[in-house]
Amino acid sequence: MYDMGMAQSVAAEAAGKVSARGVQVFYGTTHALRDVDIDIADRAVTAFIGPSGCGKSTFLRCLNRMNDTIPGCRVLGDIRLDGEDIHDPRVDPVQLRARVGMVFQKPNPFPKSIYDNVAYGPRIHGLARSRADMDVVVEKSLRRAALWNDVRDRLHDAGTGLSGGQQQRLCIARAIATSPEVLLMDEPCSALDPIATAQIEELIHELADQFSVVIVTHSMQQASRVSQHTAFFHLGELVEYGDTETVFTNPVDPRTENYITGRIG
Amino acid sequence: MDRRQHIVTAFDRDLETIEALLARMGGLVEAAVVDAIRALETRDEDLAEAVRRGDKAIDALEEQIDIETARLIALRAPTASDLRYVLATMKIAAALERCGDYAKNLARRSTVLAQMPAIDGASGSIRRMGDAVRLQMKNALDAFIQRDLELAEQVRLGDHDVDQMYNTLFREFLTHMMEDPRNITACMHLHFIAKNIERMGDHITGIAEQVIYLITGNLPDDERPKADHTALAAGDHTQEGAWQSP
Numbered sequence: 001m002y003d004m005g006m007a008q009s010v011a012a013e014a015a016g017k018v019s020a021r022g023v024q025v026f027y028g029t030t031h032a033l034r035d036v037d038i039d040i041a042d043r044a045v046t047a048f049i050g051p052s053g054c055g056k057s058t059f060l061r062c063l064n065r066m067n068d069t070i071p072g073c074r075v076l077g078d079i080r081l082d083g084e085d086i087h088d089p090r091v092d093p094v095q096l097r098a099r100v101g102m103v104f105q106k107p108n109p110f111p112k113s114i115y116d117n118v119a120y121g122p123r124i125h126g127l128a129r130s131r132a133d134m135d136v137v138v139e140k141s142l143r144r145a146a147l148w149n150d151v152r153d154r155l156h157d158a159g160t161g162l163s164g165g166q167q168q169r170l171c172i173a174r175a176i177a178t179s180p181e182v183l184l185m186d187e188p189c190s191a192l193d194p195i196a197t198a199q200i201e202e203l204i205h206e207l208a209d210q211f212s213v214v215i216v217t218h219s220m221q222q223a224s225r226v227s228q229h230t231a232f233f234h235l236g237e238l239v240e241y242g243d244t245e246t247v248f249t250n251p252v253d254p255r256t257e258n259y260i261t262g263r264i265g
Numbered sequence: 266m267d268r269r270q271h272i273v274t275a276f277d278r279d280l281e282t283i284e285a286l287l288a289r290m291g292g293l294v295e296a297a298v299v300d301a302i303r304a305l306e307t308r309d310e311d312l313a314e315a316v317r318r319g320d321k322a323i324d325a326l327e328e329q330i331d332i333e334t335a336r337l338i339a340l341r342a343p344t345a346s347d348l349r350y351v352l353a354t355m356k357i358a359a360a361l362e363r364c365g366d367y368a369k370n371l372a373r374r375s376t377v378l379a380q381m382p383a384i385d386g387a388s389g390s391i392r393r394m395g396d397a398v399r400l401q402m403k404n405a406l407d408a409f410i411q412r413d414l415e416l417a418e419q420v421r422l423g424d425h426d427v428d429q430m431y432n433t434l435f436r437e438f439l440t441h442m443m444e445d446p447r448n449i450t451a452c453m454h455l456h457f458i459a460k461n462i463e464r465m466g467d468h469i470t471g472i473a474e475q476v477i478y479l480i481t482g483n484l485p486d487d488e489r490p491k492a493d494h495t496a497l498a499a500g501d502h503t504q505e506g507a508w509q510s511p
Contacts, residue, residue: 221342248344250482260344262276263269 017042017212018063018182023077025058025067032058036077036238038231040182045204045213047223047244050233051259056216059233060184063214064100065093081182098125101180105187107167109159109174114151117159117170118142121178137177145173146203165196172203176211183207185215189222201226220260224248232256276341283333283354284410287361290326291406293319294361295399297368298465302395305375305458306388313379316372323365330358349482353475357409360468360475364402367461374454381451384441387434391458394430398465401427405472414480420473421485427466428492434459435495463493 016039025033033055040046040063048056058067065086067073079086086096098121109117118138119128128134138155142148147169151162159170168188175183185204189197204226207213217223223230224244231241232253240247240256251257258264271277297316304313334351337343343351401420408416438452438459478484 220344224344249348251345257345258269261347262271262273264272 016040017082018214019080019083020059020062021078023059023062023075023079025055025062025076026074027070028072032236033062034236038238038241040212040214041229042181042212043208043210044229045208045215045227046229046231047227048214048216048231048233049218049220049223049259050239052218054233055236056231056233057186059238060186060214060216063182063184064097064102066097066102068093095125098178099180100182100184101175101178102184102186103168103171103175103188105190107164107171107191109162109167109170111158111160113156114142114159114162114170115155118173118177121174125178127178141173141177142170144176144203144206145169146199147173163196165192165199168192168196168200169203172200172207176207180211182212182214185213187216187218190218197222220248232259234259273341276347279333279337279341280347280350283330283337283351286326286330286333287354287358288406288410290323290330290358290361291402291409293323293326294365294368295402295406297323297365298371298395298399298402301368301371301375302392302399304372305378306392308375308379310376310379313372313375317369320365320369323362327358327362330354346479346482349479353409353479356475357472360471363468364465367465371458371461374458378451378454384438384448384451384455387437387441387452387455390430390434390437391455391462394427394434394459394462397427397430398462398469401466401469402472405469405476408473408476409479412476412480414477417473417476417480418485421470421477424466424470425492427463431459431463431493432495 018038018040020036020038020040023033023036024031036055036059048060050056061067062075062079063086065075067075075087081096081099085091110120112120115138118141119134122128122134122137128137139148142151147166150166151157151170159167162170168191172183172188189200192200201222204213204215208228215223215226227244229242230244230247232239232247232251232255234255240251240253242252247256248260251260297319300312300319301316303309304316334355337351341347401423404416404423405420407413408420435456438456441448442452474484
């Protein structure tokens with residue numbers, strides 16, 4: 001029995017938490033993403049790297065249908081979360097975004113208290129039945145975001161009063177408060193100093209025990225430090241996808257090699 | 266392998282600095298091997314002394330390569346082929362340094378041997394073996410500088426010949442020692458010299474393997490043919506009791 005279970009979980013992992021087939025994105029007439037096929041592993045960190053405008057953030061936003069909010073943006077192809085088509089008309093994008101959380105480049109706490117920033121998601125999704133329940137969710141989320149010890153005595157101060165690194169951890173706490181299955185991070189450290197960056201990276205490691213984490217980063221070192229899988233995008237194409245170790249020691253495609261070694265491509 | 270330039274040109278200059286140091290080190294080691302063997306053959310004690318003293322410069326270059334590569338890793342965080350280049354360079358420098366040590370040891374023994382009667386044919390055989398190793402070394406370094414995979418493979422397989430020359434010499438020295446025990450001291454020194462040259466061959470094989478790693482990203486994993494069977498040969502002779510405790 002146990003062996004069967006193992007075999008099934010391995011099979012599920014092989015198929016990926018998120019799998020995309022033939023994804024194309026157009027902004028008006030601009031063809032931003034061409035034919036992306038990818039399987040993103042569960043309980044692991046996947047990094048998307050590539051030069052500006054290569055489509056990596058565009059693809060990241062496809063995964064929780066954030067592109068729906070951009071006028072003139074069309075997404076074609078098949079994206080599945082646990083085998084379920086996320087574009088199915090029965091899927092509520094708001095519910096989807098509770099399952100696929102997102103953290104942005106700039107910390108963007110709501111102009112509310114620290115407590116309410118974290119409680120916002122669980123409240124609108126009805127995830128906490130009582131005030132005591134909510135207290136538990138808030139504390140747990142802040143602890144997982146490694147922010148609890150910094151803010152436990154001032155939960156009702158404004159979230160915007162925190163330092164940049166703390167604000168970003170607050171945004172992560174907010175994103176994980178709804179217990180998502182996938183966490184998307186779009187350059188989460190680009191506005192942070194190295195100490196705050198290291199804290200976020202440590203956090204990413206821990207989060208990967210529970211979720212599938214996908215991170216877009218311009219820092220190759222960051223990609224190599226935090227991820228187990230790396231995808232390299234170039235001019236709207238997914239050029240190479242593989243184990244981070246292989247991509248950084250012996251990439252297959254010369255375009256990947258040129259990009260990660262900083263050569264003129 | 267792509268040898269296009271980096272966007273940050275200082276990165277290219279750093280790599281060129283390391284490559285130049287390694288090329289210079291390779292040149293010095295090659296010359297040390299040639300000179301040490303010539304000193305042995307011509308009983309030229311001044312040349313042997315020069316080889317011994319020259320080893321300091323080789324060691325210093327290795328140290329400098331270590332410093333430069335460490336600096337490059339710290340400051341430029343090399344990846345992919347750049348990373349393999351840095352790793353391969355460090356290992357090649359270490360292998361060359363060992364070869365330099367062997368050449369120095371060879372020169373030291375040649376000074377001792379110069380005081381003894383010559384063993385028939387020995388220095389000629391040693392020179393042939395030394396020539397073979399020197400050619401292997403030259404080819405290995407050329408393969409590195411030119412990123413020539415085929416040549417590196419050729420060097421890796423070529424060590425077989427050096428091993429066979431060593432086997433032949435090993436038997437030759439045994440014969441001399443059995444014929445006349447007064448040859449034992451000289452033959453022991455000559456045997457260590459042959460063994461040192463054979464070890465150089467192994468380090469050169471290691472260099473060729475690093476070149477293969479640098480170019481392909483993988484170390485060759487198939488067993489290469491080995492021809493040093495002297496470890497087994499010793500068993501036969503000890504039974505005859507001809508040379509038990511050297």
